[in-house]
Amino acid sequence: MNSQRVNHISECFIQRKYEVQESKQPCYLSPWDLIVLSAHYNQKGLLFMKPKIGQDGLFSMDRLLESLKDSLALTLVHFSPLVVNLLLYHDRHRSLIFVDCNKGPGVRFVHATVDVKVSDVLSSADYYIQSVVTELVDGIFIGCSMNHVIADGTSFWHFWNVWSEIHRAGGIPISITRSPIHKRWIPDCYDPADLFLPYIHPDEFIRRYEPPYQPGLRERFFHFSSKNVNALKAKANEEINHESEMAKISSFQALMSLVWRSMIRARGLNPNRVTHCTLAVNNRRTIDPPLCEEYFGNSISVAIATARVGELAHHGIGWAALLLNQAVANHTDKAVRNFVYSWFESPYVVDLGPFLDAEDTVQVASSPRFPIYENRFDGLGKPVAVRSGYTNKFGGKVVAFPGYEGGGSVDLEMCLPPDSMSALELDEEFMAYACRAGNDYCG
Template sequence: MSVKRVSECFVKPQHDHSQDAKQPIYLTPFDLPFLNLNYSQKGLLFAKPPPSENQHFSITTFLNDLKHSLSATLTHFYPLAARLATRKQQNPPSYVIYIDPENSPGVKFVHATVEVSVSDVLTSTYVPSVVHSFFDLNNVISHDGHTMPLLSIQVTELIDGIFIGGSVNHMLADGTSFWHFMSVWSEIFRSKDENGYIISRPPIFKRWVLEGYDHVTSLPFTHPDQFIDKTENSPKTQVVIKEKFLHFSSAAVSKLKAKANTECNTQKISSLQAVTALLWRCVTRARHQPGKSETVCKLITSNRGRVNPPMSEDYFGNPIGSVSATTTVEELMAHGLGWAALRIHEAVRNHDDAAVKRTVESWYRNPVVLKINELFHPNTTHIGSSPRFDMYGCEFGLGKAVAARSGQMNKADGKMAMYPGPEGGGSMDVEVCMLPEYMAEFECDEEVISALKSD
């Protein structure tokens, strides 16, 4: 089933910015390492409203309303409509990359159609590959934001559904910021306020800067070839993996959390840490690694609340870090769920203000631009996204989404993405990405099967 593109355009902010909002927004040591990584892709699947005598759903009207409300939203989230710019000099080498609001061609908006039903997406054992075509800007990396949109929205019309997918430059926004934008867009859409002057959570664009350092961060390069490698992002070098979703009911999550805490005689292990521990154990077992080999569980975490003073949750940017729990396969298998969860809990707890600032200071001394193959190692279970994001609060006049899905980029064997369950109440969905031979083992793992049962 192929997706057919019907139209595309660019949507600009509805109102002119103040002079302050036209100033460059300089990228930080949180953002710049992502220059070589792909855009982040997340979206929501909705059922079309059922036909009724009083109301008939019009895709034309819906698209127009989306574009008008997006334009009003971009008045508040104006950097999304801009492009990147670079200021460089040869001696000494200096390469300053920033968001240039003066150059604001807009957010790309794509309308597409596909002869696929909602049930085709939801009932397949594995995520159908057509879902990847519900997103724009595949194989685009953050550095391409100099000439490519920093955000592209693709609205794909299914036979009986609508998918709204966003591809956003990962230097510009992490998951917290992306879902903040989506929430405000939904808020303005539903309010029918054509101007969208007042929103509940205005974004904050003032950059977090480590005390004692300049707000303009310079990279020691003179040309992008020194830090960009597009060959590893090309389709030829991308390993074919299987993707599937696991649904943990609120009862199943509660049981896992209680089990982990009971085994450790504590109450400090969170639901997310308990589910993560389960995934770590089962992924490691499926890979049949040697007992003496190292196994790692890596979690991507927001640094907003970890620095002192804390950043606002409305800070718009990419202030993320990673924490890792490491042990041997033998140790992980010799102990239970609680032991693994406690290792993860300790790694998260130790990621405090001092640890974040040490990492930033170390990056200043030795600036590094990440590459995909440096993020995903064969012995790592990599946990991204968050079940705490209010994905299902974004309704766009269609009622609550029936599912959240992601695109094809930034995936590898052992990459897990966490989502809230559609029914709420502490339930979780987990997007599992694994090589086919490991997925077959993972699906048959008794610990996974048992945990998914809520009885």
């Protein structure tokens, strides 16, 4: 099904509806932004059922496209960094990368079709949408690809929320509910215009990782009902009662404990091998004073739990969950600031290469707290599913989304080599709590 031909219909570039004073100022990046210069774009999209009847009779795809373009142009007034290019200024042996909000072609808007039904996307084991596809046989897929240097997951979905809000308002200028804050955070003792990298050419810090990174990599969506997530949380906390009276395992930590144990078990690694589980942590809530959720940019770090494979197998869900709990608890304001201080002492860009072949690591991205299903575009109703593109995929990668029905349910997109994915789907402990998303027995 991945080989379905995508038919390119049209494309154009969308600029801001009008200029604002803020867009005339350069946007300097923070260490959190610069370290992901070599990361792939964030690619996510929402799948909707195609309406049979529009406001004035039959549904019009042309009318929908025009309304999406108009509302996007108004949305970009509030999100100036999305319409421009990154600029590089080099001075001898170092470079400064920043955003000039006065220069750029705008946002590329593509309309394409594919002979695929919504049910194909929801039920197929291996199906993923390889391009930004707008029109399916009976559905609409609105996808977005955003440079990771410009925004993390929180900011990515903030943009979506504003776009859908403006679209529901009929594409007219409105006072939006949550205005983005574009000034990037760095400690007061540093100048934001002096974040130089020790390179003079992009080839020194940009790595190209063309998919597929691992031949035959399998992607699966697994659904965890709120009932099963709560059961995992209760089980984990019950198991650690005699070990730690202070710690309280969260629902997500309990779920990731199950995922970590199960994915490593499916890889069949040597019991003496060291394994890691990394969780993306939102620094907006960590630093003191905290940043508002409307801070637009990157503000994430990773909390890392470490154990030996044999230890994960010997101990229960609660033990592994406690390791994750402690890793998050250790991620304090002091830890975040120390990271930033050390980066200024020795600036660098993360090389993703080692992650692509790290069979001993489970890397968790995104969050079930993101307001994904709140994106309601006028005339389309509630999204029926969220899907991601092919970027940043490798064995051991887990992408977390809220479940469609809400209430604390979670959907996980999980990536493993073929043999390991088959083993995971036969894992009794894992499948006691999970079901294949999109299947009839997933209710």
